[in-house]
Amino acid sequence: MAKRTFNLAELDNNSQFNNKQESKTLIEHAYSLMRQDIISGALKPGEKLRVAHLQKKYEISASTLREAISRLVSEYLVSAEGQRGYKVSDINIDELKDITDLRVLIEVKAVRESVRHGSDEWKQQLTEVFNQLSQFEQPINPDKSQQWEYYNSQFHQLLSNGKPSPWTLRTLKLLSQHSERYRHLAIKISKNKRDVHAEHTTIYEAVMAGNELRAALATEDHIRTTTEQIINNYGSKSN
Amino acid sequence: MAKRTFNLAELDNNSQFNNKQESKTLIEHAYSLMRQDIISGALKPGEKLRVAHLQKKYEISASTLREAISRLVSEYLVSAEGQRGYKVSDINIDELKDITDLRVLIEVKAVRESVRHGSDEWKQQLTEVFNQLSQFEQPINPDKSQQWEYYNSQFHQLLSNGKPSPWTLRTLKLLSQHSERYRHLAIKISKNKRDVHAEHTTIYEAVMAGNELRAALATEDHIRTTTEQIINNYGSKSN
DNA sequence: ACTATGCATATTATCGATTATTTATTTTTC
């Protein structure tokens, strides 16, 4: 009997809009899917990851699945407990605050460096991404939240990478992943009342104008406002 | 035929001095060992991780070993290349500089917070660890470098944790791991000419005196000096 | 009624074998 064969083309059109995840092996693929499921909230905090069940869902063997899960442990999206298997990491507000503070420290510094050292080519790239992003948040279209998520993430990454720093990028990616998860768990995008586009625009314009301080303040404000909104939504339990 | 059984006691006395790694499963155990081997330089940068060979070394089955390796990928100590297996991550000076800058940003901030918010109990703990550390660096004893490594790491961690922040701790741990690797690859401990103990003492005393600025400056200086020394040793190829 | 003990069931951790892919070697062709 032929073993299940895998090819890139087939794998890649599973999810509608996954420019970022270029999966090569089955493990990488399963890893990407699971990470996305955790961040999006499809797999809920505290949920036990029973291998037998997930095997069917991801159409993959037990060992392979375990290997994928293992990676998520190092990213703190999954926690391992002794011989009692794995579960999706729990969440709590204090942790979100902690993540936010650290993210502010790093991202603000990175944006400042970008303003100082960003090349013209970089500015051009930023403009492109900003325009793409604007498309999806003016007006807000709940049907295209996937695309918004993507360009929002790209915008923040690029913003922090005017002076390239791999470790800054990695660290911010990790932190942002977790921020996203909290956001998804708390906020229905349709309920988003604040004008995110205006905030992005402020940051963008400050950067393009070379105004380091203004860019820094706008970035910090943007990150902290998002967190505040998440915390408020938690409080009012508007699930 | 009985399957190879594993018990904690047996596992734990493999390494002389492993207070930190409390391995439960075989995977966790292998993971700890491999991480240590990479950080210490026993597994060299760029070295291919051939599963068949490592299986014998760690006395573990292929799949189990792969699972352990997977975790190291998320920590950037190992890099995966398509269907071509795994290898120990390469090193280069630019990356060390990058790590150092980020580490300074985070650790200095953390130390400042510690000075502001550290409780009396925390100060007491810090004193204990500082004294332990001093034992092993005054005078420097190459036979006890293991212990020095341990207490040095503890000292820095505690220093950054006067105001507890799990994410700061995790991030610094990750960055410090990589710093350590670079240090081990470049510096033979016996060749360490600078007075590390004096630097630690300066930091410690500033913290105890509640002098935030001085503590911050001393911390930054300490981290950067270490990196400079590594870079110099690379240059002179005193391998 | 409540805890404790033992058995059945479910789930996890581990292993060894199988299939797929890459790397090395030889053979063929121009």
Added chain:
DNA sequence: GAAAAATAAATAATCGATAATATGCATAGT
């Protein structure tokens, strides 16, 4: 004799089965 093609060997990725462990339930004892 060098490039290309074909083959062989080595290594990686994946799978399914088995042993170890934990969980749930029933029964016995207080």
